[in-house]
Amino acid sequence: MTNPNKPQCDMERDCTGAVAYIDNKGFIYCKPHGVERKYAQPCRQLVPWELALIHAGKPIRYERGPKPRPARPMTKAQALQTIDNIFGMAGYTEGQGDLWLATPLTQLKDFIQQLPEETNHDDQ
Numbered sequence: 001m002t003n004p005n006k007p008q009c010d011m012e013r014d015c016t017g018a019v020a021y022i023d024n025k026g027f028i029y030c031k032p033h034g035v036e037r038k039y040a041q042p043c044r045q046l047v048p049w050e051l052a053l054i055h056a057g058k059p060i061r062y063e064r065g066p067k068p069r070p071a072r073p074m075t076k077a078q079a080l081q082t083i084d085n086i087f088g089m090a091g092y093t094e095g096q097g098d099l100w101l102a103t104p105l106t107q108l109k110d111f112i113q114q115l116p117e118e119t120n121h122d123d124q
């Protein structure tokens, strides 16, 4: 009762392990065989969207893999909040306390406040 569409480990014909790895030649393996394969040549774990493609019968490439998450720039509101947090952690309210910290922080806050509102950075 094997599902002909079920992706199969390329290491052994009879292997029924769930596919979880790919090597740099494009062969796919179950987890134990993938780990074993790593000793012989570059082999990495598949990420969920790649597994979905494999199950849909689509080819995938070793070179792709996890998408690096673009760093999101801090928003103006977050920057101002961060400064308030530092004031809070330092244990004083804005404009008071140790000058060595309060003065540059207040200046930084003033600087951020006069910046134009940023446009929204959408994902992708």
Ligand SMILES: [Zn+2]
Pocket: 009, 010, 011, 012, 015, 016, 017, 029, 030, 031, 032, 033, 034
């Ligand atoms: Zn296997």
